[in-house]
Amino acid sequence: MKKENNMMGMKNSYKIFTHVLMLIFLASCGDDFLEVPVVDTITEDNFYMTDDQLLAGANTLYGQAFFTANDKFMYSLDMLAGNSIGFEADAPYKLFAVGVNNRTLLEGWEGFYKGIADANQLLKIIDQGLSPDISEEVKNQVEGEARFVRAFAYFYLVRLWGEIPVIDQITADTSTRYRLNTVPSIYAFIESDLKKAADLLPLNPSDQRRVGKTAPWAFLAEMHLTLKDYENARAYAKMVIDSGLHSLQSNYQDQFINPSLSVNREGIYRWVWTSINGLWGIQNTNQAYLIDDDDLVGNNGAFGSVAPSVDLFLAFDKVADPGEEDLRRKWIIMEPGRQYDELKTVDGGYTFPENGDNSATKIRYRKYVVGSLNEHPNVFFMRTEMSTQLMRYADILLIYAEAILGNGASTGDAQAIDAFNQVRRRAGLSEKMMISKEDLMNERRIELALEAGKFWLDLLRLDRTMARDIIRVQNRGTANSLVPLDTDPVFVTDIDNANFLFPIPAAELSFIDTTSPAVDYVIND
Template identity: 45%
Template sequence: MKNNIFILLLLFLSASCSDSFLENAPEDSLVVDNYYNTNEQVKSAGAPLYGYPWFYFNEKFLICVGDNYSGNSTGTYSDIAQFTLFSVNQGNQFATEGWDALYNVIGTANTLLYNLDTKVSGDVDEDVLESVRGEAYFMRATAYYYLVRTWGAVPIIHSMDQYNAEADVYRNTVEDVYTFILNDYAMAASRVPIQRADSEVGRVTQTACNAMMASVYLTLKDYANAKAQAELVINSGYYGLLDKFGDVFHPRNNNSRESIFALQWVANQGWGYANVNQAYLAASPKLTNAGDGWGTFQPSIDFQNAFEDGDLRRHETIMEPGDFYPDLVTAEGGYTVPEAGMTSTMAGWRKYVVGSKDEWEDVGFMSTNLNTYIIRYAEVLLIHAEAILGTSASTTDAKALESFNMVRKRAGLAEKTSLTFDDILQERRMEFAVEGKYWYDLARMDRTKAIAIISNQERGDYNDGDYDDIITRKVTPSAGDFLLPIPGSEADLNPLLLEEPVPFDFNN
């Protein structure tokens, strides 16, 4: 059976960024055999893993799944609306792009591992070689973590032999995919350094592996291991929350003390290298002054109503009528949201909106250099609190409360003296909106409860800007909606993807 699912990327994708490890890409991107001769060449071989292969994952897929599917966000474009209405089909453009992107990350990682095994000069230091190998394991694990939570059983592609056009490719069981993920993170953790030099800030560290393993264990309801991995991060002393929530989402704070692992983008260097989220999240072209700012994604009514009174994150997450932003449209002294609102839900997204060149030089049409957070310290704190709670109805554990209340304190909210799962779920929803988290939280919880939460969400619009007149839109998902269908283009090329998943041979 021909395997046409995967596109092998060239390992050496050109990338450049001043004062960044990304600037060390090879001058001749096609001369692979003559490239792995020095420490710097091997280090630069890992740099493309941090951006380009992830592009279409980041462009719309992550928000579509993580936020539109979960009810945080809405959108009228047909393939986005499918997520809002729980009608995603096999031909959905953005689901297919997400699948392709994640397997491109895996293909890039597999290619790098192969080249490190076969093409490296004896002049390369072993610690450098192992560190870059660890980066490849980490990226492969992270791609599979998104794949298994989105589609369930998926093919584990780990060897160059599997890219043979005649190879049979089956899906592997969910249990084996998770085992493979944890194995890859463990292999990464044993190879990458504890800390990075200033020239390599943003590259994978041991604590990034710990943080991702904490998330995986939490998803698997292995609370003891989730707690242990989260505490490795917390006790490392390397991380902390920024003082102001809004500062987390500005490029000047890329790779700050709050960032544990983030995708790294380069502005104005061509399609595929920049973060394009601002183009779709900014609800007015005046905000970007670059020809975009389309408001493609809009904060849902349900999400707007979910904020507690006094939550400082509200102003830095969504833009509502009358809100003033002195740091946007600075050429006119700031920006006030019109009383008529910005979208059919009245509000627009503030998070991930950088502004125009007047506010930040590295802005262009569909282009900023703002990192995309995959996991940051606030999440590790909330993972830690939830892992201590475990299966209990509530907890007053001091350590759980300390971690949880650090996040609430920054948000300007009163500390809690007792925690439930609902408390943590609410905090995660408000903290991580449009970071692609909430759907995966709903999907890992009790299915009946998740369906009840979703069924009560208002996913509609305000009628002609009238807050008292809602064009209501509510949906009730089925159990089958908690996994997306395998993209039709992939199933057509390889019908084996529609057969029952098989165990993975870990001895192969």
């Protein structure tokens, strides 16, 4: 990314490579997955004495470890992709000018490496030997979860940064300057961890919040799609489909607007959050950034930092035929005049202002907006319990269709068409008889909008020329009105290959050797 102007101040933060991260494990209690901190340090020799304790130790892998990545970084990827627009401080993401001192960039890096550190700590504890009271079944499950999450984190890092250091164990050595590892060897490590996780995990875990074999299979499918290995992408996606464990929810919206329904059969891997007034770092903060109406959220934590872009607003027309209404539209974006009976229920519902609100594009996101305590429990200042969806069955259906298409211009393959049309049918759209790469990209952009940076990751795996062509025609500007459409357009035309990867944050540069050529990572286990 090009050097940004007006770089944001950098917070004092732990350096991920300088010390052993001490974990704060949260115990399972009743219906809450993560509720009460039980310790602030782990005594490796004797802490995990039972199955429940070991499972509770792994709970951090389902959200808490990735808190800083979820807080603002993930939605910043949608700004890069042209789906969102933010405050002036977020302009570097809109204009491809993210510099090494960007605070949100550091938070994303820290979040993924914190997930890796927690996974490594668990693997170290398991390797050193556990209490005989811990069953082999639970030991395998937790090892599988740790390997899966470590692979998940590295899969994000390698796509977003390219050459990075692979850290596969906890160490107290503060003098090491870590070498960068080559991209192919990082992918080999990711594949190894995912395959081992698939071997260790149960097929159908009793707790739906935890991952089973379908999670590593799903990410193996996405990884092979990213590497243009369409045969393996198709095979792993088919394994998820044939498992029979996942299906599309009857409607699109519940998993994004109702915390109690956000853990379901469509989800394959998600971050699960707990909201406790006064505790920080275990909750989902996203609602605070998406809406600018304190009355709607029931507290003064509605900042409206990010909004849908003009280009995303127009992108719905690329998937719907003339005269069709995409049922997802109402639940992804708030448009002038839209009525939401499930928000502001004490007032009889909420109508988005006829002239739009004060966002730069006159619209807001509906997705991931929960409302207030009047609608759902445990909604506090910058706190909700809405799960963050990271891999869904809809994604797998679209991966499967794209893997069948492969390098072809279009396909009418019955299995590809069926998978593609399952997603469209739920959206209330007409079915297709033939699909192209463009059809798939357009469908993914809408179906997965504001989800874990998915559209930016899709652009990253495209041929660079194709990705640049998409970005250069995106309207990244502001709107004066939507009906009739009147915008002050902004187009980013000066984009080259260097703009597709982030720089390593400045806070980490003294611990990483960025001057020597990257070396192959050698898998140690």
